[in-house]
Amino acid sequence: MNQLIIREDTVIIDTVFNTTTMKHNAVSVCDSLGNLLFYSNGLRIMNKDNQIMENGDNPTVRSALILPFPDHPNQYVMTYETIEDFSGPFTGLRRPLGLYYCIIDMNANGGLGRVLEKDIRVLEDTLGVGIIQAVKHGNGKDWWIVAPEYATNCSYMLLLDESGMSLKRKQCIGDTMRIEWSGLCQSVFSPDGRRYAKINYLEQAFLYDYDRCLGLFTSFERLEVTDDVINKPGISVAFSSNSRYLYTANGVEIFQFDMEASDIGASAYKIAHIDSFMVGNQILWFAFQCLAPNKKIYIVAGTYGYMHTIENPDTAGQYVSVTQHSILLPRPLNGAIPNFANYNLGSLPDPCPTVSIEESLGASIKVYPNPAGLVVKVEIKDRGVFGLIDLQGREILSRVLTEEKTDVPVGSLGEGVYIYRIKTDKGDYYGKLVIQR
Numbered sequence: 001m002n003q004l005i006i007r008e009d010t011v012i013i014d015t016v017f018n019t020t021t022m023k024h025n026a027v028s029v030c031d032s033l034g035n036l037l038f039y040s041n042g043l044r045i046m047n048k049d050n051q052i053m054e055n056g057d058n059p060t061v062r063s064a065l066i067l068p069f070p071d072h073p074n075q076y077v078m079t080y081e082t083i084e085d086f087s088g089p090f091t092g093l094r095r096p097l098g099l100y101y102c103i104i105d106m107n108a109n110g111g112l113g114r115v116l117e118k119d120i121r122v123l124e125d126t127l128g129v130g131i132i133q134a135v136k137h138g139n140g141k142d143w144w145i146v147a148p149e150y151a152t153n154c155s156y157m158l159l160l161d162e163s164g165m166s167l168k169r170k171q172c173i174g175d176t177m178r179i180e181w182s183g184l185c186q187s188v189f190s191p192d193g194r195r196y197a198k199i200n201y202l203e204q205a206f207l208y209d210y211d212r213c214l215g216l217f218t219s220f221e222r223l224e225v226t227d228d229v230i231n232k233p234g235i236s237v238a239f240s241s242n243s244r245y246l247y248t249a250n251g252v253e254i255f256q257f258d259m260e261a262s263d264i265g266a267s268a269y270k271i272a273h274i275d276s277f278m279v280g281n282q283i284l285w286f287a288f289q290c291l292a293p294n295k296k297i298y299i300v301a302g303t304y305g306y307m308h309t310i311e312n313p314d315t316a317g318q319y320v321s322v323t324q325h326s327i328l329l330p331r332p333l334n335g336a337i338p339n340f341a342n343y344n345l346g347s348l349p350d351p352c353p354t355v356s357i358e359e360s361l362g363a364s365i366k367v368y369p370n371p372a373g374l375v376v377k378v379e380i381k382d383r384g385v386f387g388l389i390d391l392q393g394r395e396i397l398s399r400v401l402t403e404e405k406t407d408v409p410v411g412s413l414g415e416g417v418y419i420y421r422i423k424t425d426k427g428d429y430y431g432k433l434v435i436q437r
Helices: 355-364
Strands: 003-004 009-016 027-030 036-040 044-047 054-058 061-068 075-085 094-105 114-124 133-136 143-148 154-161 164-172 187-190 194-202 206-211 216-222 236-237 245-249 253-258 269-273 290-293 296-301 308-311 322-328 365-368 375-380 386-387 395-401 405-409 415-425 426-437
Touching: 003 426, 027 061, 036 075, 061 133, 061 143, 075 164, 114 154, 114 164, 133 187, 164 216, 187 236, 194 236, 194 245, 269 322, 365 415, 365 426, 375 395, 375 415, 395 405
Parallel strands: 054 114
Antiparallel strands: 003 009, 027 036, 036 044, 044 054, 061 075, 075 094, 094 114, 133 143, 143 154, 154 164, 187 194, 194 206, 206 216, 236 245, 245 253, 253 269, 290 296, 296 308, 308 322, 365 375, 375 405, 386 395, 386 415, 415 426
């Protein structure tokens, strides 16, 4: 097994001799100094001595992700999908039918760790393969986990806090990503947590804005590239460390998109095309990508033991340098690259509300009746702006509040659940409003 230790100024390549094969599922976690704590290939959890951790045998899982357990020092949560028989219209395939997590205590066994609980089920549904991702909550402590549903435009939003992981909502927004069979897909949050992108070998990139307080997508855009080879296998996505640029790879080409462009889709710039270097009779694909601590992006080159490097991904278009087959690993790859969240992301400048409006401000703000029919009444002592957000993340209503009592007509809106937001000089406050007639 290959081991890469990447710090801000060094890259160390090593080999670990054991029987653990990292095929399509690879997760690991280190301490603040970069020392390995544990890792998993989806079949077992291995400690830093490359031995199976106590209680660390797992079923066959995919899309694993390791997160610190909030308010539980030296404990971690590993979330994962299980691969099970799929009895839907494509019987015979094995698909993820649920989302689970386990709790790992690194205080145990002299720092070698122990799995305290495992196979804790938090979601039962058919999910997309290999595209579970997480981002820090706006409070800088908890975590939002995004689990896309299989073959729909919906995603589950789960929250990991000090009490464990729980499902908060299902959100449907944007286009439906076509069915992906092979796991040739990837998703990623931008380092600043503001955007989320996903892609598979049948589709071009889907881009979303994300609200880290609410745990909601707030916009959707499909990034189109006019090219006759865009749907080649091995498609992947990665953001630059400054969050400005998104990189997509289609196996033979890499494109850059500028998140600050007025038309993000039109900003597509081809920064690399696969060269003629071959191993045997095989070219080295641009496959899965990963942003590293040294601010470079590393790209798996198929299964041949090579990796490519985007050397300066924080720069624009023509100034980006891509070094192909830049790293030769001691052992062949099995197509896997580690899945990391941004552990260093902090809280938002303006704190997220941790309680309801009524709890935080008492009688100073009231929103009623709830459920509402044709009109919702808003009482507020100070001026503000009342807005309604649907579960697709779109702001569909905005009303300036200039009086202590304001009637807001909602008769034109469909029945259902909405998020209301009241902006005041003291901060933004959120709640849930049901429209029912």
